[in-house]
Amino acid sequence: MQRSTGIEEVKARLASARAVTVLTGSGISADSGVPTFRGADGLWRSFRAEDLATPEAFARDPRLVWEWYNWRRELIATKSPNAAHYALVELERRADHFWLITQNVDGLHPIAGTRQLSEIHGNIWKVRCTQCGKVETNRAVPIPLLPQCSACNGLLRPHIVWFGESLDPADLDRSMAALRACEVLLIIGTSGIVYPAAAFAALAKQAGAFVAEVNLDSTPNSQVVDVAIQGRAKEIVPELLQTP
Ligand code: BV8
Numbered sequence: 001m002q003r004s005t006g007i008e009e010v011k012a013r014l015a016s017a018r019a020v021t022v023l024t025g026s027g028i029s030a031d032s033g034v035p036t037f038r039g040a041d042g043l044w045r046s047f048r049a050e051d052l053a054t055p056e057a058f059a060r061d062p063r064l065v066w067e068w069y070n071w072r073r074e075l076i077a078t079k080s081p082n083a084a085h086y087a088l089v090e091l092e093r094r095a096d097h098f099w100l101i102t103q104n105v106d107g108l109h110p111i112a113g114t115r116q117l118s119e120i121h122g123n124i125w126k127v128r129c130t131q132c133g134k135v136e137t138n139r140a141v142p143i144p145l146l147p148q149c150s151a152c153n154g155l156l157r158p159h160i161v162w163f164g165e166s167l168d169p170a171d172l173d174r175s176m177a178a179l180r181a182c183e184v185l186l187i188i189g190t191s192g193i194v195y196p197a198a199a200f201a202a203l204a205k206q207a208g209a210f211v212a213e214v215n216l217d218s219t220p221n222s223q224v225v226d227v228a229i230q231g232r233a234k235e236i237v238p239e240l241l242q243t244p
């Protein structure tokens with residue numbers, strides 16, 4: 001992995017590109033203190049994913065699933081965007097066409113100021129009624145367990161896409177369009193394991209984009225991208241925006 005030339009080439013590509021798409025995963029928020037999913041401090045390590053982030057788990061034990069999300073809401077409520085999030089806000093300002101696809105549910109991109117955004121796995125600060133489908137923002141920390149809908153008293157669930165659930169078709173369509181139209185796809189802090197996001201690098205490559213990855217480690221995406229830069233997002237991403 002040629003780190004130095006990699007950075008210079010990605011810098012030049014970003015400086016000249018009119019259409020830029022970015023895909024982020026939990027690695028971009030790791031530098032804000034939000035635990036990742038599969039890393040050493042990973043969330044899944046202390047919890048069993050199949051017992052929590054699935055519709056079956058919620059049907060079986062909604063209180064347990066809400067306890068987990070309450071724990072994450074309390075944790076995330078104390079975290080702020082880092083230099084990588086803010087560098088992407090600057091990139092959005094510079095590019096003629098910009099779209100950010102995030103797998104993160106922590107809401108740090110909109111707080112940092114990103115506007116052109118798809119939160120394809122949902123947002124931990126949104127709740128959805130299991131009866132009438134109403135979606136609301138709810139920032140209560142903690143949220144009372146087994147929260148009820150303000151409109152119909154139905155049981156609320158996190159407005160988050162669980163394993164085995166389909167993504168919102170509008171989010172998927174918007175993401176596909178941004179992946180097909182971009183000259184540069186920048187992938188930051190994702191292990192490239194979860195589909196459909198894990199297929200986005202190949203999709204953009206097939207559509208003719210220059211694809212770069214920023215990650216501490218190599219990932220399945222590393223075989224697909226043009227340049228894989230090894231490093232911390234909060235250091236590398238701002239550096240990519242420094243004019244040569
Ligand atoms: C779907 C919400 C159609 C929960 C999440 C069998 C049965 C059923 C489904 C499947 C199946 N096989 C495959 C599937 C599809 C499944 C899937 O992909 N499973 C995987 C595990 C194989 N996908 C789905 O179910 C999706 N839906 O496909 O619908 C369908 C429908 C029915 C049946 C089949 C298909 C839904 C996926 C969404 C799941 N929900 N989250 C919650 O968050 O509470 S996914 C979860 O993982 C998070 O959202 C997270 O965003 C996502 C991806 O993880 P990463 O963000 O990549 O985080 P990770 O920790 O893994 O990696 C962090 C990376 O950052 C690492 O590489 C690390 O090196 C790096 N890093 C760390 N620090 C830094 C850093 N990099 C830079 N700087 C740093 N400082």
Ligand code: ZN
Pocket residue numbers: 129130131132133134149150151152153154
């Ligand atoms: Zn309702």
